[in-house]
Amino acid sequence: MDFQEKDKKRYPLIKSFSFACQGILEAVRTERNIKIHFALTAIILFFGWFFSLNGMEWLFILAAIAGTIALELVNSAIERVVDLVTDQFHPLAKQAKDIAAGAVFIYAIFSIIVGLIIFLPKLGL
């Protein structure tokens, strides 16, 4: 079914939020990595509460969590677009997926470093 120009009407803001939530739910339902990120997020938030993080520490932890999940969502979207365009092996398809995965990887390393800097001293390490 074609998605015609006339179908691309401007949606009210609340409807756009609803589409974004549908996207997040779909990704949580289908992407193992995103399930892992949400599980880790729950654990980290618990430890943040347990150790009574200060404002600056919370800012870095939340930036690490939100950034990782947001990048993982973009990565999942890119994977879908690539799969939509081709189901054949194509070097550009590989590059697109691998570069997107690289972006997630870099931010994940940043997030791990943030976690270590904040939590290791609280564990006396």
Ligand SMILES: Nc1ncnc2c1ncn2[C@@H]1O[C@H](COP(=O)(O)OP(=O)(O)OP(=O)(O)O)[C@@H](O)[C@H]1O
């Ligand atoms: N059409 C394609 N052409 C060439 N290489 C591809 C193609 N599709 C996938 N690949 C390669 O295979 C790898 C695995 O692709 P896949 O679509 O399973 O995503 P993924 O990186 O395993 O992510 P996820 O674990 O979230 O599924 C990609 O990183 C890419 O290197």
